Amino acid sequence: MTRVVNHGMVLNALGTVSDPELHYDIVTLNMVRNIAIQGDDVKVDVALTVQGCPLHQKIEQDVRNAVQKLPGVGEVTVNLDVMNDEERRTAFSRAFQQSQQKKTAHEGPAPAKPAAPSQAAAWSPLLAEDSRTRLIGIASGKGGVGKSTITANLAVALQRLGFRVGVMDMDIYGYSQGRMLGASGQALADDQQKIIPLDAHGVKVVSMGMFVKDNQAVVWRGPMLGKMMQQFFSDVAWPFLDYLLIDLPPGTGDVALDVATRLPQASLVIVTTPQTVAKEVAMRTADVAHRAHQRILGIIENMSYIPMAGGQRLEMFGSGGGEDLSRALDVPLLGQVPMETAVREGADQGVPVALAAPESEAAGVFLQVAQKLEAAARA
Ligand SMILES: Nc1ncnc2c1ncn2[C@@H]1O[C@H](COP(=O)(O)OP(=O)(O)OP(=O)(O)O)[C@@H](O)[C@H]1O
Ligand SMILES: [Mg+2]
Numbered sequence: 001m002t003r004v005v006n007h008g009m010v011l012n013a014l015g016t017v018s019d020p021e022l023h024y025d026i027v028t029l030n031m032v033r034n035i036a037i038q039g040d041d042v043k044v045d046v047a048l049t050v051q052g053c054p055l056h057q058k059i060e061q062d063v064r065n066a067v068q069k070l071p072g073v074g075e076v077t078v079n080l081d082v083m084n085d086e087e088r089r090t091a092f093s094r095a096f097q098q099s100q101q102k103k104t105a106h107e108g109p110a111p112a113k114p115a116a117p118s119q120a121a122a123w124s125p126l127l128a129e130d131s132r133t134r135l136i137g138i139a140s141g142k143g144g145v146g147k148s149t150i151t152a153n154l155a156v157a158l159q160r161l162g163f164r165v166g167v168m169d170m171d172i173y174g175y176s177q178g179r180m181l182g183a184s185g186q187a188l189a190d191d192q193q194k195i196i197p198l199d200a201h202g203v204k205v206v207s208m209g210m211f212v213k214d215n216q217a218v219v220w221r222g223p224m225l226g227k228m229m230q231q232f233f234s235d236v237a238w239p240f241l242d243y244l245l246i247d248l249p250p251g252t253g254d255v256a257l258d259v260a261t262r263l264p265q266a267s268l269v270i271v272t273t274p275q276t277v278a279k280e281v282a283m284r285t286a287d288v289a290h291r292a293h294q295r296i297l298g299i300i301e302n303m304s305y306i307p308m309a310g311g312q313r314l315e316m317f318g319s320g321g322g323e324d325l326s327r328a329l330d331v332p333l334l335g336q337v338p339m340e341t342a343v344r345e346g347a348d349q350g351v352p353v354a355l356a357a358p359e360s361e362a363a364g365v366f367l368q369v370a371q372k373l374e375a376a377a378r379a
Pocket of ligand 1: 147171174176248249250302340341347348362
């Protein structure tokens with residue numbers, strides 16, 4: 001008996017294909033625009049979340065494989081297009097709903113209700129509508145581009161400009177702010193049973209490192225992770241801050257989605273390297289921010305060059321990535337940070353280079369970026 005392929009079978013098959021970046025299936029994400037069946041042949045129209053999506057080949061191949069596996073299917077054609085704004089908003093909100101459902105499922109029978117974005121204001125006076133604290137997330141597409149190093153240095157640079165600064169290390173698994181800012185110690189509670197942030201060179205720091213012993217790996221999943229950001233606000237006795245810098249994990253995973261959705265008032269700085277491929281991945285991070293109506297203050301290009309004798313610059317990782325990205329997103333390039341041994345040493349020793357070696361080229365750039373941030377945040 002020959003089986004005739006039908007719409008439902010194709011849709012079910014497509015439900016097994018995940019968007020490699022958002023980690024939800026493409027049907028849930030509203031990426032399947034149309035399925036056309038003619039005889040045995042199947043044509044699927046897929047809308048990608050962003051133009052020039054670097055993972056489009058993988059998505060196309062996965063769609064093709066999933067449909068081809070169905071019995072009775074002849075030729076499979078996959079057409080790729082790009083979502084419009086409305087489709088993107090739907091995709092983003094569905095991804096968020098799914099992430100909430102996943103957490104709820106982990107939490108068992110009496111889950112805490114996820115807070116709506118507006119409820120976040122109840123977590124902390126820092127988030128009240130009239131709060132003067134500027135929240136800035138430091139984000140990137142790729143890992144290892146220097147987000148944490150830049151967060152630590154901007155924190156001390158803003159501090160040098162006379163501002164009260166806090167750092168929230170939202171990189172739960174890869175926490176590094178304690179080490180980079182030289183703030184060690186376990187979490188202590190005040191008489192209100194709130195966690196007292198650590199103090200590092202005058203900067204207030206909260207990081208997962210305060211809650212684990214001896215640098216153990218963090219193994220919490222789902223529910224703990226989902227509540228982390230809320231607790232980092234509600235359970236911490238933050239003093240008044242002019243700036244709260246939020247060090248984000250790389251990519252557009254659960255934490256980045258949480259921050260984008262629950263803290264739309266937070267603006268972002270996107271860190272990239274001069275390579276074009278880093279730029280493309282960073283575009284996806286920017287896309288999530290746009291969908292959540294978060295403001296992008298600008299781009300910082302890191303590891304731009306190695307300063308050489310006589311003022312020469314060795315461009316180890318190529319050039320132009322930061323400028324391209326700033327043009328593509330129509331936001332300023334806030335600075336280009338050179339690659340210097342002092343930057344890494346400062347991070348390893350817990351005294352950011354902006355403080356340890358203020359005469360260094362990198363420290364100069366951090367100070368300038370801090371000034372531009374202040375101007376941009378005020379605008
Ligand atoms: N401008 C620089 N010059 C020299 N070393 C640097 C520079 N920027 C970052 N590094 C080093 O590169 C490494 C990665 O930096 P960092 O941990 O800040 O990246 P990240 O983007 O936060 O990484 P992850 O995605 O894992 O959180 C660190 O060892 C850091 O000291
Ligand atoms: Mg980091």
